[in-house]
Every structure is written in structure tokens, then in C-alpha cells.
Amino acid sequence: MHNKTIAELSQGLQQKQFSSFELTEHFLNRIQQHNDKLNAFVTVTGELALAQAKGADARIASGQSNALTGVPIAQKDIFCTQGVRTSCGSKMLDNFIAPYNATVVEHFNKTGAVMLGKLNMDEFAMGSSNETSYYGPVKNPWDLGTVPGGSSGGSAAAVASRIAPGATGTDTGGSIRQPAAFCGITGLKPTYGLVSRWGMIAFASSLDQGGPMARTAEDCALMLQTMAGFDEKDSTSVNRPVDDFSATLNNSLAGLRIGLPKEFFGEGLDPEIAKLIHQAIAEYEKLGATVKEISLPNMNLSAPAYYVVAPAECSSNLARFDGVRYGYRCENPKDLHDLYTRSRGEGFGAEVKRRILIGTYVLSAGYYDAYYLKAQKIRRLISDDFKQAFQEVDVLMGPTSPSVAFRFGEKSADPIAMYLSDIYTIALNLAGLPGMSIPVGFSKNLPVGMQIIGNYFSESHLLNVAHQYQQVTDWHHKAPAEFCDEKR
Amino acid sequence: MSLSTKEVNKIAWLGRIAIDDDKIEAYARDLSGILDFVEQMSVLDTSTVTPMAHPMDQTQRLRPDHVTEENQRGLFQANAPLVDAGLYLVPKVIE
Numbered sequence: 001m002h003n004k005t006i007a008e009l010s011q012g013l014q015q016k017q018f019s020s021f022e023l024t025e026h027f028l029n030r031i032q033q034h035n036d037k038l039n040a041f042v043t044v045t046g047e048l049a050l051a052q053a054k055g056a057d058a059r060i061a062s063g064q065s066n067a068l069t070g071v072p073i074a075q076k077d078i079f080c081t082q083g084v085r086t087s088c089g090s091k092m093l094d095n096f097i098a099p100y101n102a103t104v105v106e107h108f109n110k111t112g113a114v115m116l117g118k119l120n121m122d123e124f125a126m127g128s129s130n131e132t133s134y135y136g137p138v139k140n141p142w143d144l145g146t147v148p149g150g151s152s153g154g155s156a157a158a159v160a161s162r163i164a165p166g167a168t169g170t171d172t173g174g175s176i177r178q179p180a181a182f183c184g185i186t187g188l189k190p191t192y193g194l195v196s197r198w199g200m201i202a203f204a205s206s207l208d209q210g211g212p213m214a215r216t217a218e219d220c221a222l223m224l225q226t227m228a229g230f231d232e233k234d235s236t237s238v239n240r241p242v243d244d245f246s247a248t249l250n251n252s253l254a255g256l257r258i259g260l261p262k263e264f265f266g267e268g269l270d271p272e273i274a275k276l277i278h279q280a281i282a283e284y285e286k287l288g289a290t291v292k293e294i295s296l297p298n299m300n301l302s303a304p305a306y307y308v309v310a311p312a313e314c315s316s317n318l319a320r321f322d323g324v325r326y327g328y329r330c331e332n333p334k335d336l337h338d339l340y341t342r343s344r345g346e347g348f349g350a351e352v353k354r355r356i357l358i359g360t361y362v363l364s365a366g367y368y369d370a371y372y373l374k375a376q377k378i379r380r381l382i383s384d385d386f387k388q389a390f391q392e393v394d395v396l397m398g399p400t401s402p403s404v405a406f407r408f409g410e411k412s413a414d415p416i417a418m419y420l421s422d423i424y425t426i427a428l429n430l431a432g433l434p435g436m437s438i439p440v441g442f443s444k445n446l447p448v449g450m451q452i453i454g455n456y457f458s459e460s461h462l463l464n465v466a467h468q469y470q471q472v473t474d475w476h477h478k479a480p481a482e483f484c485d486e487k488r
Numbered sequence: 489m490s491l492s493t494k495e496v497n498k499i500a501w502l503g504r505i506a507i508d509d510d511k512i513e514a515y516a517r518d519l520s521g522i523l524d525f526v527e528q529m530s531v532l533d534t535s536t537v538t539p540m541a542h543p544m545d546q547t548q549r550l551r552p553d554h555v556t557e558e559n560q561r562g563l564f565q566a567n568a569p570l571v572d573a574g575l576y577l578v579p580k581v582i583e
Contacts, residue, residue, distance in 0.1 A: 099563045192543045206542065235548055304526040315503060322504075324576050329569035335579050337504075345506030353505055357496070357515065358522055360503035374529050376539035381532070383540060415518055416525050432543020456544065 001026050002162040003484065006071055006219035009165055013060055013070045020060070020070030024053040024114050027072045030163045031116065034483055037144065040158040042077055042135045043085055044117040052114040059112050067222050067246075069112035074164040076155050077118040078125055079105050079210070080199040088201045089121040089133040089151075092327045092347035102199025103231045104168060104210055111226050116164055120154030123349045124318065125175055125203045127151050128421045131412050132351045140183060141480040142446055146405040149179030155213045156183035160447075161483035166214040166223050170200060172207045173306055174400075174425025177437035180213055181400035181449020184439045186466065186476060187213040188220045189425075191457050192432035193238035195224075196231035204313035205236070207306075207429040216476050217438065217466035221245035224459060243460040249467040254288030256465065257393040263299040264398030264424055264451075272443040273399050280440040280450050280469065281397060287468055292393060296385040301378050302427035303419060308362050308375035309430070314352075315359025321347065354415060383431040390455045395465055399424055400437040400449035424451060434459050438466045439475040447478075489523040491516050 001023060004012065012018055028046050035041050049072065056070035080086045080098035082105075087093045101109065108115065122132040130138040130153030138153040140146040141161035148157040152169030156179035159167050169176040171189035180187030188211045195210040202208060212223030225246065230239040258281065265274055281291055323329040323343025330346050333339035348356070362371035389396060401421055411418040428435045433456060437449040454462040470476050491499075496516045500507050507515060561574055570577040 096567055099560065099567065193546070232549075232551065236542070236546070238544065238546065239549075298532070301529055301532065304528040307522060307526050308529070319504075323569065324578055325564075326567035326569075333579050336581050338506075339579055340504040341500075341506035344504055345508075348505070353507070354515070354518055354522070356503050356505060357499050357519055361491075361499045361519070361523075364499070364502060371526070373539055374534060375526075376541065377534040377537040378529055378532065380537050380540035381534070383543065416521055419525070 002030055003479070005216050006068070006165050006214055006222055007216070009071050010067050010222070014065065016060070020053040020056040020114060021050065023070065024049050024072050024116070027116055027164060034161055034163050037139060038141060038157050038161055038163070039136055039138050040120055040154040040161070040163065041074065041117045042087060042120045042154070045084055045115055048084070049114050049116050056112045056114060066111045068108070068226055070114065072114040072116045072165060073108065073223070074116045074119050074155070074158055074167045075105060076121055076152055076168050076170060078121060078170050078201045079168060080201070081105055081115070081118065084118065086118070086201070087134070089123040089135065090348065090352070091134045092321050094134065094328065096326055100199060103196035103233060104200065104227050107226050107229070113226070119158055119167055122151035122153065123352050124201065125151040125170055125172055126314070126351050126355055128174070128178060128418050129406070129411065130154070131408065132349055134349060137408060140405050141483050142184065143405065146407050146446065147182065149182035149405060151175040152213060153179045156180055156185055156187070159183070159185045159213055159215060160480060162479060163483070166212065166219055168210060168227070169213045170208060170210045171429065172203050173310060173429050174422040176211050176213060177400050177425050177435060177449070177451060178422060180437040182405040182447065184447030184475070184478060185213060185215055186217055186220055186436065186438050187211065188224060188436045188459065188462065189428065189434060190224065190228065190459055191434045193236055194457065194459065195227045196229070196234045196237050198231055198233040202317040204310040205317060206313060207310060216470055217436070217463045218246070218249060221249060221463045240457070245460045245463055248460045248464045251464050252288065253284065253465065253468050256284065256289035256395070258284060258289050258291045259294035259389055259393030259396045260291060261296045261299065261389070261396055261398055262293050263296050268423070269399060269402050270404070270443065273402070273404070273448050276441040276443060276448045277397070277399050277450050283469060283472060287472065294389045294392060294396070296382070296389060296427065298378065298381045298385050299427055302382055302430055303423055305375040305378040305382070306426045306430060307358070307419060308371045309379065311355040311359035312363050312372050313359070315356045315363065318352070318356055323347070351415070379430045382427050386431050386433060395462065396453040398451055400451040404443050404446035404448060428453060432456070434462060436462050436466050438469060439478070441475055489527055490520045491523065
């Protein structure tokens with residue numbers, strides 16, 4: 001059962017080939033069998049899942065089900081789940097039981113999906129390798145000595161190892177797309193404002209966006225349908241009708257205009273990855289697409305601008321963790337200042353502290369214009385580059401990451417080297433654009449992801465473009481042998 | 489851009505983060521490296537560019553001034569490290 005996609009599981013449930021209870025038990029068994037090796041789940045909610053499954057079976061029996069009713073999924077531990085620990089990968093929130101559900105979690109509950117548990121992640125979503133988690137790193141199911149990517153590493157590893165059919169992720173600078181690429185799955189970072197951020201623990205509020213991670217574009221469409229939509233509780237949620245993301249999956253790609261940003265193929269890109277991306281583009285040409293080189297001239301400044309904007313917003317968002325109202329509190333504080341500084345010093349890990357300090361510095365008196373304002377101006381230029389590109393082409397394609405999954409410890413001592421693994425994904429967050437990563441082959445026996453970038457609110461088109469490729473290739477069906485015994 | 493250990497201590501104080509003395513130099517080195525990296529922004533003249541606050545230039549929405557949330561003090565304080573009679577307890581501020 002674990003080799004079936006969400007779409008196939010949904011069909012099996014509707015046709016009563018198996019019950020949600022059986023399906024949920026099957027995945028809980030798989031989690032028990034494999035999670036010790038992977039460290040993908042930080043909390044497994046077995047009892048809750050089985051209770052939800054029983055409810056879903058009753059709904060299916062009464063004919064009141066939706067596509068995801070009874071389908072088990074897992075939540076990144078950044079989404080608040082009422083009555084269930086929501087740690088955000090941090091010692092700071094190790095004891096935090098969320099008093100309410102995130103809007104995204106509410107949406108899944110309403111549709112009758114089953115929650116298997118909460119997934120490991122880089123601390124407060126700050127990291128590209130999952131090595132910053134308080135609960136230890138997640139392992140990449142394709143090679144347990146390599147990182148799964150981050151920050152949604154637990155989500156990517158769980159889906160790739162087939163211990164969960166689908167998972168939620170969040171993407172502030174590439175945290176859905178880069179781990180999807182490293183683990184050989186499909187992930188979508190929606191347009192800023194499409195998916196509610198309410199109850200999603202904030203890192204950089206002008207960049208954060210939740211999205212689906214699954215094996216196929218078809219599955220991502222089903223999940224996004226549940227996740228997307230206006231939410232008055234999120235002041236940056238965009239109020240517009242939501243597309244039917246599955247309706248256009250089978251549209252022809254004849255005449256599709258693909259742009260290849262030359263800045264994505266320059267120095268620093270692994271030549272084997274470049275070759276695989278060009279092979280995937282050739283498939284698109286066979287499907288009727290035309291290809292054209294374009295330029296995003298300010299692309300090289302996206303990482304520097306990002307590492308001002310993201311830490312600045314992080315330092316202000318994480319000011320709420322004070323050791324007073326919730327979260328970690330140090331032992332025997334001698335005064336209030338000691339309570340604040342030691343609770344934060346002991347509760348946050350090294351990378352989170354680095355970013356808070358950088359953010360504090362760039363926002364401090366006298367530096368605001370030189371850093372934050374400058375970065376917001378560069379953000380405008382990057383966004384204008386994309387606007388220009390989308391006058392000429394329909395989608396942009398390029399690598400998701402300059403390398404395949406790297407080894408543990410390889411980049412953790414050098415913050416800048418780690419930051420550069422998101423070099424191709426960051427610009428989209430700065431511009432607020434949607435993007436996907438889909439598997440397009442293997443290099444050094446590790447998965448390679450291709451990024452597809454679309455204009456604002458073009459998710460249904462992106463999913464269509466990804467789905468058509470997945471109809472003529474089978475990279476998305478490859479599974480790591482160690483975790484996949486059953487033939488498809 | 490090179491930050492001194494004194495500057496790191498000042499930033500840490502502003503950000504209310506305690507850093508062990510033996511780690512200050514490592515932070516100074518890492519933070520200086522990051523500031524050097526972001527310094528690349530200065531190659532571009534942006535004097536005529538309008539800063540971008542929202543990808544779709546959307547402004548904050550207003551809602552009618554009605555009460556929408558009820559008081560859930562007990563529920564929220566269940567997560568607090570130390571409370572008494574509905575109040576959060578902290579070390580004494582005024583002697």
C-alpha cells in the first residue's frame with residue numbers, strides 16, 4: 001500500500017479496497033519500522049491517527065468524503081496542532097503544546113485527512129540540511145550518510161521513504177524545493193498569500209509560505225486544494241478564488257514557452273546536474289514546448305539580500321520567546337534580564353542565534369537604511385527581473401540546487417557555504433513567486449531536482465507542466481531500495 | 489566588515505541573548521563573514537528604486553472593530569513556565 005500515490009490511495013479508499021484504519025495502521029507500522037534510522041518524525045500521533053481514520057471510514061461509508069478523506073499525511077512540526085506538541089525543531093518549544101490548530105491543519109481535519117504525526121525540521125526552519133534540529137538530523141533515505149536538505153527535511157525523507165504518502169512543508173528560502181530535490185520527491189512552494197500562515201510558526205513573515213510535498217504533481221494538486229484559500233486570520237492572505245488544481249493537469253503543453261535563466265547555469269553548478277536538467281528540457285521540447293535563454297540580471301544579489309531580510313524579520317519574530325509566557329525557561333534566573341538572556345541563549349541553537357544577532361544588527365540604530373532598506377530595494381529589482389522574463393516566456397526552468405545532497409558535517413561549519421545551497425531558490429521567495437521541484441534523474445546515485453518557476457498564482461499551470469513530464473518519465477516513481485520492499 | 493567582540497556583546501545585549509565568553513570570538517568571526525557576504529549589495533546603485541514591502545504591493549487589510557476572540561487565559565497559561573492566580577511570574581524587578 002505504501003507504494004501507492006495519494007491519488008491511488010484515495011481511489012482505493014473510495015472503492016473500499018481497504019479502509020482508512022487499515023491504511024493508517026500500515027503507515028504507523030512503517031514509521032515504527034523505519035523512523036529510528038531516518039529520524040523523520042519527532043512525534044507520532046498513533047492514537048489520534050487511528051481515531052481520525054475511524055471517523056474517515058464512517059464518512060466514506062456515508063458517501064460524504066473528499067479526495068483526501070482517510071488519507072494519512074504528516075505535518076511539519078512548524079504547524080500548530082491543538083493538544084499535540086509543536087516544537088519547531090527547537091529546545092525552546094520542546095514542551096510547547098499548541099492550544100489551537102493552524103489554519104492548514106484545520107483544513108486537513110475538515111476534509112477528513114488523517115495526521116500520522118509531526119515531522120522533524122531545521123530549528124525554526126533555519127537551515128538547509130536539517131542539521132540544526134534540536135532532535136538531531138534527519139537522514140536522507142537514499143544514503144543515510146547524506147543530509148535530506150532543509151528545512152523541511154523530515155517531510156521530504158518521510159515521503160521519499162514511503163512512511164508517509166504526503167507531508168506539509170514550509171518554504172522561506174527554498175525549504176520545500178531543496179529537500180524535495182535532495183530526496184527525489186515533488187514539492188511546491190505557492191505564491192505568497194495563497195496558503196494561510198496562521199498557526200504556522202513565523203520565521204520571516206514576508207517570505208514564509210506553506211505548501212505540499214508528495215511523490216507526484218497530481219498528489220501535490222490534491223494537497224494544495226486542501227491547503228489553499230483566503231483566511232481572514234492571516235493579514236497577508238490574498239482574497240481571490242482558488243483554482244481547481246487537478247482540473248488542468250492533463251492540458252497539452254504544445255506551445256509552452258520555457259525560459260532558461262542563464263544565471264542558473266553558471267559557475268558553481270555541478271555539470272552532471274546541468275546535463276540532467278538539459279535532458280529534462282529536451283523531454284519538454286518533445287511535448288511541444290519551445291525553449292529560450294533569458295536573463296535575470298540581479299539574481300546574484302538574491303542571497304545577499306535574503307540574508308538581510310530573513311534575519312531581520314527572524315529577530316523581530318523570535319523576540320516573542322521570552323521565557324515568561326511559554327517555551328523554555330532557564331533555571332534560577334537572578335533577575336529579569338538574566339531570565340530573558342539565558343532562556344534565549346540556552347533555548348536557541350547556534351544558527352538561530354546567529355540569525356537573531358545578524359537581524360538585530362541590521363535593524364539597529366544607524367544601520368537600517370544601509371541593510372534592510374537596501375535589501376528591500378534589491379528585492380524590487382529581482383521581482384522586476386522576473387516580471388520582464390514572464391513577458392517573454394510562460395515558465396522558467398533550472399536546477400533546484402547546485403549540488404546533490406551533501407554529507408553530514410560538510411557545510412555545517414561554514415554558514416556561507418550552507419547559505420549558497422539555496423542560491424537558485426531564494427529569489428522566488430523575495431519576489432513572492434510560486435515554484436516547484438520535480439525529480440529528473442540521479443547523479444552519484446542521489447536524486448536531482450529541477451525547479452519550475454511560474455508567474456503569480458499560476459500553481460495550476462505549474463502542476464500541469466510538472467504532471468505532463470511525469471506522464472512520460474518515471475523518476476518520481478523511483479524509491480530508495482532500503483525502504484521499499486514491495487513491487488509497485 | 490569586521491565586528492569586534494565588543495560589538496558582538498552589544499548586539500547580544502540588544503537581542504537579549506546570553507553568549508558564553510568563550511564563544512564570542514567564533515560569533516564575531518561568523519557574523520563578520522555574513523556581513524561581508526551581504527555587503528555585495530552595495531555594488532548596485534539603488535538610489536531611485538522604491539523598496540518592496542509586499543510582493544503584490546498589497547497593503548494591510550482592515551477589519552471591523554468587533555471582538556472576535558474570547559478570553560482563553562487558562563488555556564494559554566497552561567504552557568507558561570510559572571503562573572500564579574492567572575499572573576505570569578518573573579523575578580522581582582523592583583526591590
